[in-house]
Amino acid sequence: MEILAKMDIDEVFGNEAGEEESRDFLKEVYIENDIYARAIGNTRIVCVRSRKGVGKSALLARAFTHCEHKGYSALWLSPTDLAVQLDTDYNISVDRLKKRLARLSVGCLAKKIGFSAAENADEAIAWAEKDGFRSKDFISKVAKTFQDVVKAKNDPGISEDSVTRLLARFAEQKVLTIFIDDLDRGWRPTGPDSIRLKAMISAIREIARECDGVSFRLSLREDVWQYLEIHDEQIDKFRQYAHFLKWDDAALRKIIGKRIWHYCKQNINGYSVSSSDDLSNIYELFDRTYTWSEEIKQMHEVLTNLSRRRPRDIIQLVKGAAVRAKSEGHTKIQETDVRNEFVYSYSRVRTLDLIKEFKNECEQMESLITVFGGKRYIRVMPYQEVIGLIKSVNGRISIEIFGKRATDVDCHNFLYRCGFISAREKISLTKYRHKLYEDAPSLIESMVGVEKYDWEIHAAFRPYLESLQVSPYQEKTRKSKRGR
Known part of the structure; x- marks a missing residue:
């Protein structure tokens, strides 16, 4: 059933601030x-x-x-x-x-x-x-x-x-x-x-x-x-x-699926999906697959990844993609709708949100993040390159965390803790295992084996970082690489 054209997008997904949502709506869709x-x-x-x-x-x-x-x-x-x-x-x-x-x-x-x-x-x-x-x-x-x-x-x-x-x-x-x-x-x-x-x-x-x-x-x-x-x-x-409080992938699927089901059962005649938790609700609205890092992924997997497992973020991303899809006359939300919303709007908002969220903790948060930006930014870096970028800004403006002068390792741990960057370990020729702060909170502080990992910037921030000017340290690094 083609349901996108019949939907009031704001009514489907509700208020992005859950506490401001009507009690009746929250009662119906809350997980x-x-x-x-x-x-x-x-x-x-x-x-x-x-x-x-x-x-x-x-x-x-x-x-x-x-x-x-x-x-x-x-x-x-x-x-x-x-x-x-x-x-x-x-x-x-x-x-x-x-x-x-x-x-x-x-x-x-x-x-x-x-x-x-x-x-x-x-x-x-x-x-x-x-x-x-x-x-x-x-x-x-x-x-x-x-x-x-x-x-x-x-x-x-x-x-x-x-x-x-x-x-x-x-x-x-x-x-x-x-x-x-x-x-x-x-x-x-x-x-x-x-x-x-x-x-x-x-x-x-x-x-x-x-x-x-x-x-x-x-x-x-x-x-x-x-x-x-x-x-x-x-x-x-x-x-x-x-x-x-945190949410796993299954719960985030339900957060989206339940909203679609609740709206369609009330407003669209003949809607046939019987369960509010059924993935079929999502696939009534979205194409099933998405090309992600040269792999074919299920659409809901991509959405949960880009949202950093935050309900507000996944709702913002889906609402924006749905509006784009309707304006293009699409019958479902397609990969291009999600990608365009992600690249041109969502990534910028997420990066600025991260800066605001942690500015109380680190006044220099914006400088610490944007040093990783550039038209040819490096998505995945070895440990020493991460430390080199941090050193280039920390030596210039003296970064403080909770009011105390931070070392380069402190800054790396801070970026790891706030979810900007994660550890990546190769487990086969084509597969990797990621470690988030929640998985291994003492990974950087312990300094045990930390150099064996590559470090990957979270997908939510990459398009915005790519749009920034190349940092002097990055330009110097790239020139030295070209000279080798």
């Missing part, structure tokens, strides 16, 4: 995983850590909807609401954050219950700020305080029966789940930001430990997590709650 299972379970703290575009915000949004659907008390707080005056005494800062969290939580509960006059919640909020999360039976006391307010005040905006039932259920369940997405919003590796984030994590740990039924669902960028692991000795106590 559940083990971290999601933890987030809707009874664990006191679940912190989702990931790179940009992997879906930590969407996971929290889906878990929040689940809690509300089940009738549990769930609050969504913004990290910008948690600003407090920091004190030179770290413990005082933690205490202020606990009070702020208690005040915000009770204020949000008051709104959910339906107080029409702000002063009706003042008594409960004042108690929360004074004693709040110091109390082990916080939930019971909040429910009791609100029940007293309802009895004492005649507020025409409140249906007393419904509020009484809600509060009774709240007191009986003794469950309050607090969601804070992007706990590190606006964070930079500076003194105040670093102290504030550490104090917030300490406050959350103490509240979850001391107050029955209060739990937290959080998200944190992976680069921030790595900074905390280096600079915060207390993070060891929090590590058990932090879970790294």
Whole structure:
């Protein structure tokens, strides 16, 4: 069936920012995983850590909807609401954050219950700020305080029966789940930001430990997590709650296939694919194969590779290719549509995104990446050539990582860790095995056998790098090669 011409592309693939997607759409297309299972379970703290575009915000949004659907008390707080005056005494800062969290939580509960006059919640909020999360039976006391307010005040905006039932259920369940997405919003590796984030994590740990039924669902960028692991000795106590979100190839296929299936079942008469997880959904929209590095690959394999296994990226790539295909009058998304979107738009966006994602960690990120660019850039390099390119820029501008002067090996490890470059080992005349940072995080730091690998720039960045001017080091290297 020719479905591309009948599709509204934006409606098929939804919002690229999953947390901004409608709850109904997210419920239909979300792919559940083990971290999601933890987030809707009874664990006191679940912190989702990931790179940009992997879906930590969407996971929290889906878990929040689940809690509300089940009738549990769930609050969504913004990290910008948690600003407090920091004190030179770290413990005082933690205490202020606990009070702020208690005040915000009770204020949000008051709104959910339906107080029409702000002063009706003042008594409960004042108690929360004074004693709040110091109390082990916080939930019971909040429910009791609100029940007293309802009895004492005649507020025409409140249906007393419904509020009484809600509060009774709240007191009986003794469950309050607090969601804070992007706990590190606006964070930079500076003194105040670093102290504030550490104090917030300490406050959350103490509240979850001391107050029955209060739990937290959080998200944190992976680069921030790595900074905390280096600079915060207390993070060891929090590590058990932090879970790294990633997707395998099968899950990414489902992310695309399920969106196609959901749209077609609702909007296209006679659509015959019965399963939302069936690869047939993808092949209804795409040609099956793609010529990749002189090999014939399945289209979905190429898409997952180019997306770096990030749902946001694969959706952007597919949407762009679909728009190109429709404009060309194609009945399916063809190899040329994917290739043109990749070369002329997607690669540039991905490279600039990578620079923005890691600029907090390394101010000189752009210079460190673009030194690999050029009209005849080298896609695969031996170890010494990688180090030579890095040396050419590091000797000129003094690269720093997390505020400390970086060696050439530090810079190589950084590029490996952020996914710009991977190790490549030849296993036969025509086959290679790649090693990503997730596979072997200590490969470069250990310096054991590191020179036996070639190093390959990730496919997502190559067209953009090829479009750049040749670096002086590359020109010098090429001239020396021609002279041999």
